Amino acid sequence: MAELFFFIAGIGAVAGAIGVVVLRNPLFSVLALVSHLLCLALLFLLLRAEFIAAAQVIIYAGAVMVLYVFVVSYVGGADEVIPLTGGGRAQRLLAVAFGGAIFAELAIAVLGTGLKALSGEGAPYSPGPQAFGTPAYIGRLLLTDFLLPFEVATFLLLIAAVGAVTLARRRRGLESGEPLLARPAIDYSRPGFTGTMAEAVGGRRALTAPDPDEPRAGDERPERVPS
Amino acid sequence: MNIDWYVTVSALIFSIGAVGVMTRRNPLVVLLCLELMLNAGNLALIAFSRMWGNGDGQIFAIIVMVVAACEVCIGLGIIVAMYRRRLPIDVDEIRELQG
Known part of the structure; x- marks a missing residue:
């Protein structure tokens, strides 16, 4: 079965x-x-x-x-x-050949190995509430032997979530000339459009949206002197 | 079933995923093929875990799943940002990720 x-x-x-x-x-x-x-x-x-x-x-x-x-x-x-002519096709054939080579190599490594246990059914298994692979077994391992990897994984998930929000947000919320809400006092301590969640969703921000053609404060560059 | 069957299936899936990463040009599909390769690794880990009757491989597989979820999260974020900037969704066209 x-x-x-x-x-x-x-x-x-x-x-x-x-x-x-x-x-x-x-x-x-x-x-x-x-x-x-x-x-x-x-x-x-x-x-x-x-x-x-x-x-x-x-x-x-x-x-x-x-x-x-x-x-x-x-x-x-x-x-x-799909480009079927030119370099695309050659690359495709090469990739398929390379994949076949990887599979052949892995198969040789696995099947040609001397490990006797590999061609067996695996370790003996007896069913039960705490048996191999059950949620109780995994949970006990995760919270005792592998506590540090578990915590590191949670941090990794948190960082990934924050990173995805930062990557995929809208950079410039509103069109220029559109009236905006007053921004809270803490926002004056930083230059405009340096990125908060409120800006990303078009909430409270600068008092007026800057004209994109006009250089903003903190954006000055030294004038190039014509030679 | 013997363990080597599972490991062979894992090797086959891994090489199919590698071919996909090398041939496809849509970054979404490249991410999907990366998932294939990670899952092949998971299958091998769980097969070896069963072989020894030891749960460490299963814990490793869970961690691999977490890393895969993070990678999907960031990769899809980058693709959405590319789409917002009207960049072509094609790995051959995107040669740099600056700005």
């Missing part, structure tokens, strides 16, 4: 991966990746990694892929124009 599920999930995962690479429309690529992730979660289940399989489905195939779908819809994923 495990063999049947392995082949279904494995073929699905590989087909999804090929779909991601081959499909022209980015939205279809995202959907192929979702199916790939679901098949991969089934493989994780076969490897007794129950918690990771659930996290894969909920976080990866759910949350992260929703982010992808939103960005593809926003950017307008146009079909990619």
Whole structure:
């Protein structure tokens, strides 16, 4: 029974991966990746990694892929124009040859190795509430042996969220000449448009929006002397 | 099933992802192919974790998932910023990321 599920999930995962690479429309690529992730979660289940399989489905195939779908819809994923002549084709063939070489090398490294355990079913497993791969097991490991990586990962997520907001915000909120709200006193201590969240969403900012053609205060450059 | 089957599937997915990174020109799809490669690494980690009956590989896989989520977050932020600046969404056209 495990063999049947392995082949279904494995073929699905590989087909999804090929779909991601081959499909022209980015939205279809995202959907192929979702199916790939679901098949991969089934493989994780076969490897007794129950918690990771659930996290894969909920976080990866759910949350992260929703982010992808939103960005593809926003950017307008146009079909990619594939140049079939000239340098593009040679590069494509070279890339496929290189990928085949990577696979051959990895397969030789894996299958030609002398590790006996690699061609076995794995360590003995006995089911139970604290068994290998259950949420209780993972949670105990995360909060005892791997507490530092856990904390570092949380900080990494925080930094990534802040970075994404900083990268994707609007730089110039309103058109010039548009009346603006009075800005709070703390804002006078810094030059205009140096970036706050309120500015990004077009809230309280400078008293008047500066004319983009007019040099702003703090923006003066030394005049170039005509020689 | 023997563990080496899983590791072989992982190697196959990794090389498919590598081909995608090298051939596709849309940065969105390049990010998707990076996800493929990270997931192949995850599959290998979990297969080896099962092989030894040790949970450390699974913890490593969770950390890899966290790093992948961060990378997606930043990458999509950069793509949205590129779109806002009317830059072409094409990795061949974008040769520099300054300003």
